Amino acid sequence: MGHKHSKAEILAGALATAFDDGLSQVTFGRIAKRLGISDRIVVYYFPTKDDLIGEVLYAIGAELQATLAPTFSKPVANHHELLRTTWPILARPEADPVFALFFEAGGLAAAGREPFRTLVPQLVDAWIEWTAELMRGTPAHQRAEAEAGIAVLDGLLLLRQLSGSEVADRAARRIWAG
Amino acid sequence: MGHKHSKAEILAGALATAFDDGLSQVTFGRIAKRLGISDRIVVYYFPTKDDLIGEVLYAIGAELQATLAPTFSKPVANHHELLRTTWPILARPEADPVFALFFEAGGLAAAGREPFRTLVPQLVDAWIEWTAELMRGTPAHQRAEAEAGIAVLDGLLLLRQLSGSEVADRAARRIWAG
DNA sequence: CAACATTTGTAGTGATCACTGCGAAACCAT
DNA sequence: ATGGTTTCGCAGTGATCACTACAAATGTTG
Numbered sequence: 001m002g003h004k005h006s007k008a009e010i011l012a013g014a015l016a017t018a019f020d021d022g023l024s025q026v027t028f029g030r031i032a033k034r035l036g037i038s039d040r041i042v043v044y045y046f047p048t049k050d051d052l053i054g055e056v057l058y059a060i061g062a063e064l065q066a067t068l069a070p071t072f073s074k075p076v077a078n079h080h081e082l083l084r085t086t087w088p089i090l091a092r093p094e095a096d097p098v099f100a101l102f103f104e105a106g107g108l109a110a111a112g113r114e115p116f117r118t119l120v121p122q123l124v125d126a127w128i129e130w131t132a133e134l135m136r137g138t139p140a141h142q143r144a145e146a147e148a149g150i151a152v153l154d155g156l157l158l159l160r161q162l163s164g165s166e167v168a169d170r171a172a173r174r175i176w177a178g
Numbered sequence: 179m180g181h182k183h184s185k186a187e188i189l190a191g192a193l194a195t196a197f198d199d200g201l202s203q204v205t206f207g208r209i210a211k212r213l214g215i216s217d218r219i220v221v222y223y224f225p226t227k228d229d230l231i232g233e234v235l236y237a238i239g240a241e242l243q244a245t246l247a248p249t250f251s252k253p254v255a256n257h258h259e260l261l262r263t264t265w266p267i268l269a270r271p272e273a274d275p276v277f278a279l280f281f282e283a284g285g286l287a288a289a290g291r292e293p294f295r296t297l298v299p300q301l302v303d304a305w306i307e308w309t310a311e312l313m314r315g316t317p318a319h320q321r322a323e324a325e326a327g328i329a330v331l332d333g334l335l336l337l338r339q340l341s342g343s344e345v346a347d348r349a350a351r352r353i354w355a356g
Numbered sequence: 357c358a359a360c361a362t363t364t365g366t367a368g369t370g371a372t373c374a375c376t377g378c379g380a381a382a383c384c385a386t
Numbered sequence: 387a388t389g390g391t392t393t394c395g396c397a398g399t400g401a402t403c404a405c406t407a408c409a410a411a412t413g414t415t416g
Contacts, residue, residue, distance in 0.1 A: 005393085022291060038396080040395065040396080041393080044394070099288075100290070103285045104286065104289040107283070109340060110281040111278060112199075112200060113202070124340050124341055144351075151333040152333050155333020158284060158336065159329045162284060171325040171326040205402080206403080216366085218363095218405095221405065221406085227403095227404060
């Protein structure tokens with residue numbers, strides 16, 4: 001198979017564009033310009049924009065999971081324990097860009113924009129399921145505690161994005177205390 | 179002063195466009211088409227897009243505050259009490275559209291897009307300050323409890339937007355219980 | 357009414373968007 | 387080499403974007 005350009009290379013360019021300029025700036029033209037190729041090739045491998053965004057979202061999900069993987073290793077009893085053990089890892093500057101993308105995707109999903117509207121909830125659900133597996137107890141307990149943990153984590157991480165790390169850390173300490 | 183069209187009328191059209199199609203669809207042309215006027219008039223009253231979006235965000239902030247006002251009436255001791263009293267009011271279908279817009283703005287802010295990047299944190303801070311006034315205790319306690327309450331509320335409301343009301347309510351119940 | 361400022365219509369700017377038609381390479385198996 | 391498929395350059399489509407020049411209409415004020 002002849003290939004000067006590969007699909008993986010273009011997807012990497014798309015991800016780089018997303019991290020640099022945001023998801024809403026991931027366009028055929030911008031990716032092509034960044035890679036110094038014709039936008040025709042980008043369209044060739046990703047026939048529609050939804051295909052492109054879909055694969056970018058999937059890759060971001062994988063990136064997010066890779067970010068979380070080292071943290072989510074040993075089982076916990078409830079969402080409080082989850083939060084206390086994961087927050088120090090998640091609230092690091094290196095993790096901020098991927099969460100920024102996640103919240104942008106979440107916002108576009110909340111606004112009803114396709115394909116975010118359909119894909120982001122799936123991503124969140126996968127995250128919940130994955131978290132639930134680390135919980136001890138009955139399946140219902142696992143699921144509910146995972147949902148609670150994700151909710152509080154999302155709120156804290158969003159506050160971190162919008163108001164900075166000091167505010168978010170202070171809020172986290174209050175939540176642990178309560 | 180002669181005026182067939184008023185600035186308030188155009189701003190109302192902009193808000194309607196935002197609620198219907200999302201913040202990212204608030205453009206000069208779409209507002210003009212919705213109102214059946216020339217986009218020239220829209221540009222006349224809002225010389226740049228940042229002016230337009232800025233005023234739309236301000237109006238959404240006012241709308242959000244109006245949504246919260248009846249709830250945030252009597253003082254509370256800490257963020258737990260705040261959550262328990264406000265959640266039943268906030269987790270109503272009528273409140274969802276304005277929160278959808280808030281999360282879209284938050285996502286664009288997280289992505290670094292102006293003017294969201296500068297305006298949304300101000301909006302969040304105003305919301306925190308406003309919530310802090312309802313807290314009992316020292317100023318530091320007020321502020322920290324308000325931040326914690328906002329964080330958890332945001333997380334739950336975002337989960338509600340992305341995963342639906344059942345999931346969010348279940349998570350809320352777990353957080354109260356904990 | 358005359359002088360003036362505010363408001364609005366018509367038209368157009370150059371940019372970017374997602375996406376396409378078409379033909380020429382480049383690659384492959386036979 | 388020959389034929390067929392995959393890849394890709396070039397050019398262009400119509401749409402939308404923020405924004406502007408210019409002049410006519412519409413006010414307001416003296």
